[in-house]
Amino acid sequence: MFHKLLIANRGEIAVRIIRACNDLGIKSVAIYSKADRDSLHVKMADEAYKVSDDPLQGYLNPQKIIDIALASRAEAIHPGYGFLAENADFAKMVEEAGLTWIGPKSEVIAKMGDKNEARKLMIKNGIPVVPGTENIADVQEAIQFAQKYGYPVIVKATSGGGGRGLRVAYNEKELVEGVDACRREAMAFFKDDSVFVEKYVENPKHIEFQILADNYGNIIHLGERDCSIQRRHQKLLEIAPSPSMSDDLRKRMGAVAVAAAKAAKYTNAGTVEFLVDEEKNFYFMEMNTRIQVEHCITEEVTGVDLVVRQIRIAAGEILELDQTDINFRGFSIEARINAEDVFNDFKPNPGKITAYYPALGPNVRVDSAVFKDYTIPPHYDSMIAKLIVRGASYDLAVRKLRRALNEFTIRGVKTTIEFLKNITNDKDFKKGDFDTSYLENKIESLLPEIEKDPKDLAAAIAAAIAAKYGF
Ligand code: MV4
Numbered sequence: 001m002f003h004k005l006l007i008a009n010r011g012e013i014a015v016r017i018i019r020a021c022n023d024l025g026i027k028s029v030a031i032y033s034k035a036d037r038d039s040l041h042v043k044m045a046d047e048a049y050k051v052s053d054d055p056l057q058g059y060l061n062p063q064k065i066i067d068i069a070l071a072s073r074a075e076a077i078h079p080g081y082g083f084l085a086e087n088a089d090f091a092k093m094v095e096e097a098g099l100t101w102i103g104p105k106s107e108v109i110a111k112m113g114d115k116n117e118a119r120k121l122m123i124k125n126g127i128p129v130v131p132g133t134e135n136i137a138d139v140q141e142a143i144q145f146a147q148k149y150g151y152p153v154i155v156k157a158t159s160g161g162g163g164r165g166l167r168v169a170y171n172e173k174e175l176v177e178g179v180d181a182c183r184r185e186a187m188a189f190f191k192d193d194s195v196f197v198e199k200y201v202e203n204p205k206h207i208e209f210q211i212l213a214d215n216y217g218n219i220i221h222l223g224e225r226d227c228s229i230q231r232r233h234q235k236l237l238e239i240a241p242s243p244s245m246s247d248d249l250r251k252r253m254g255a256v257a258v259a260a261a262k263a264a265k266y267t268n269a270g271t272v273e274f275l276v277d278e279e280k281n282f283y284f285m286e287m288n289t290r291i292q293v294e295h296c297i298t299e300e301v302t303g304v305d306l307v308v309r310q311i312r313i314a315a316g317e318i319l320e321l322d323q324t325d326i327n328f329r330g331f332s333i334e335a336r337i338n339a340e341d342v343f344n345d346f347k348p349n350p351g352k353i354t355a356y357y358p359a360l361g362p363n364v365r366v367d368s369a370v371f372k373d374y375t376i377p378p379h380y381d382s383m384i385a386k387l388i389v390r391g392a393s394y395d396l397a398v399r400k401l402r403r404a405l406n407e408f409t410i411r412g413v414k415t416t417i418e419f420l421k422n423i424t425n426d427k428d429f430k431k432g433d434f435d436t437s438y439l440e441n442k443i444e445s446l447l448p449e450i451e452k453d454p455k456d457l458a459a460a461i462a463a464a465i466a467a468k469y470g471f
Helices: 011-024 040-044 062-071 088-096 106-113 115-124 139-149 172-190 247-263 295-302 306-314 394-407 417-424 427-431 438-446 454-469
Strands: 004-007 027-033 047-052 076-078 153-161 164-169 195-199 205-213 219-226 237-240 268-276 282-288 331-338 355-357 364-368 383-391 409-411
Touching: 004 011, 004 062, 011 027, 011 040, 011 306, 011 364, 011 383, 027 040, 027 062, 047 062, 062 076, 062 088, 076 306, 088 106, 106 115, 106 282, 115 153, 115 195, 115 247, 115 282, 139 153, 139 172, 139 195, 153 172, 164 172, 172 195, 205 247, 205 306, 219 247, 219 295, 237 295, 247 268, 247 282, 268 306, 295 306, 295 331, 295 364, 295 383, 331 394, 331 417, 383 394, 394 417, 394 427, 417 427, 417 438, 427 438
Parallel strands: 004 027, 004 076, 027 047
Antiparallel strands: 153 164, 153 195, 205 219, 205 268, 219 237, 237 331, 268 282, 331 383, 355 409, 364 383
């Protein structure tokens, strides 16, 4: 096992990884930007080094991070999610510096990061994918595909990710424009303008399977997460297992997820993402080669510590769990609490937290890196806490989430707590009846009735009294 590990990240995931290090008796090394000097990950790590004055460039500077790892005598680097987590060049540099990368091999990251290559590999191995093209040479190829398979189709950037480089087209005019727009966006964001086209699956569910694989060919899945509840490709709530899946479908998709990971020669923790259409046909979409934000709900229903497993696998341990060791207990839901103004298009609302009372009690977990008097810097994403609950049934998990959201108090910045609460009271959410179109249709009705700002609340009460007594 490693003696010391460097965490190339910040925020709650850095804290999560430090906890895993502490559980394993490994010394932790944090890196931080100037804006993060008072952050929790810096306080919690055994050592911490400033990586840059700039808020972002340090967390994105492979050589600087490797230099700090070597100088501090860390033996491994955990990238977390975001930043350099799926950067194959960084993973390769880490390997070549004689350090251990906590994740799959750099070639596997590169191959899965190329959506066209990943698709081809899956087709070759009999994994179901949505009908589509390879990288197209010109727009004519896209038009021919759409003429054969019918509209709508979706144009995808080969190097895409995070919802960037996607265009849906319902007719030829939109397709011609879509190919062009997609290429331009892909060139701007990924420096690669290759695109391909797929039949567009309307109103799918977004289901992803968690995989664990050691360096010796042992591969298992840990069930699925339903990530259908998204707004502009940002997930708001995730549920494990999916309330809409039968045991039979879970078994079949799980077997395909493991086959996909085997085809990719996958090692460490990863996620196989599927779309499930209205007839319950499922299709491989992509493989995520990192630990994900929503990994915690899988931990809660399986009892397996995924970050500890990542580190143990990277250190060369054999995965002694086999598929029959994985048993599921109830349902878990994660709600992402963001510092955002839901009335202002969910605009980030950074600032100082003046009061912080996280929810507690049985089957409630909070993964966060904020605390009272902490000032949320404006440079990073707006997620400030993950509230993770568990219940014996889907119903009980929803109730638990509602209770925990009621208890969770954050003052000083606007948060999505009230909005999330309203989701827990929505009849379709309570039934487990949702797909990726859920929020598109509901966002207006889910906005909280009044802002819970004390001044507004006083004004609202005054107005209600005035209305009632007629003055
Ligand atoms: C699709 C799709 C429908 N049909 N591909 C979005 C991100 C990436 N992981 C894959 N994504 C999708 N690919 C085909 N052929 C639907 C999605 C999708 C989605 C699309 C638009 C708006 C929201 C979405 C949420 C989840 C998945």
